[in-house]
Amino acid sequence: MLTGLNVAVIGGDARQLEVIRKLTELDAKLFLIGFDQLDHGFTGASKVKLDEVQFKEIDAIILPIPGTNHEGIIDTVFSNEEVKLTEDLVKSTPPHCVIYSGITNAYLDKIVQSTDRKLIQLFERDDVAIYNSIPTVEGTIMMVIQHTDITIHGSKIAVLGLGRVGMSVARTFSALGANVKVGARDTAHIARITEMGLTPFYLDAIQKEVEDIDVCINTIPHLIVTAQVISKMPAHTLIVDLASKPGGTDFRYAEKRGIKALLAPGLPGIVAPKTAGQIIANVLSQLLHDLVKERKGSSQ
Structure with a gap:
């Protein structure tokens, strides 16, 4: 279970819905940014604006598969709100906060290097x-x-x-x-x-x-x-x-x-978003379990 884990899910397409569903089942506390036009809700997940999140309490940030563009803008299919990942935002997270993205770019690389945060690229993994x-x-x-x-x-x-x-x-x-x-x-x-x-x-x-x-x-x-x-x-x-x-x-x-x-x-997200989302959700849930174990180990 992921009880007690605070996760910010920022933007994304239909694949992210499977991620949200899986993580709420595992009892993670989710803050959904860029989902204000999403019709249905998820128990344990809150639709919020970017400035409403206390990032100092966030353990993990989940970005869409493309990550950000070269200006830091995050694609938000379920919102008209422009959402930008900034250095100040990432710097405000706890040192143990991990960022998960499908791929990266120079902008994202620069932010994680300057803030000394860990970035995991899901699409670099053989299993994904x-x-x-x-x-x-x-x-x-x-x-x-x-x-x-x-x-x-x-x-x-x-x-x-x-x-x-x-x-x-x-x-x-x-x-x-x-x-x-x-x-x-x-x-x-x-x-x-x-x-x-x-x-x-x-x-x-x-x-x-x-x-x-x-x-x-x-x-x-x-x-x-x-x-x-x-x-x-x-x-x-x-x-x-x-x-x-x-x-x-x-x-x-x-x-x-x-x-x-x-x-x-990006064909998986086009032809089979549910299956593609489940693939990502299963891998992410395991990675977040590992994050919880690491935190428990470091606190003992």
Whole structure:
């Protein structure tokens, strides 16, 4: 149980509702900031304004998956109120206060460094990323069906990268009958692709490998699908970029060439917000249990 733990949940989308539900069941005391337009309430959770919270009593701050923008503004789907995470606000929390976010940026990094607070990035964790790859794959399948005029079965698909998402994407599209080739740099990844029964290629050869594909699915978070690569693709090719913003595709050139290129980060929150929220909630509840144990240990 999380009895006695004071948690500020600041902003977020439908995924945060699962987090709130889970933490209230565990008896944490929640302060919901940026949820004033939320229809239903949660027992043990209070909808409040940012300036109404006594942050000196807050043990944990839960931010949305994107964290903040580069000015510190937090996305609040359930409110029109602008909410900003400031250095003064974080500094007013107890030294043991932990901030939880999906990802980080330079602004957030600077704040936690200057205030000497701990930041945990949920999407850096293998368990979250692997669980999240399931709705990501389903969302990718949906996009490919919507934006092509051929079946996945028998199509030629290139997956770029064999990370936690790339592996799930490649395996699933192959199971649906696609001819899947996977590009990687690491020799161990090339070996794994071969073991999976898929066709491997080194990314150095990407321009040649995309000459006959129907779909290109990128999972690499830096520019890999360049203008030179796109120029070699058939005109009907669909590019689905799953990398975090700004993606790894030259979208300007793709549009100029007439090739449909879709940037699709955050698919779990779009296609399956309940499941995606439950994944985050389960991991967060364990992390907060660990925080409670640490506090009890330090007080003894």
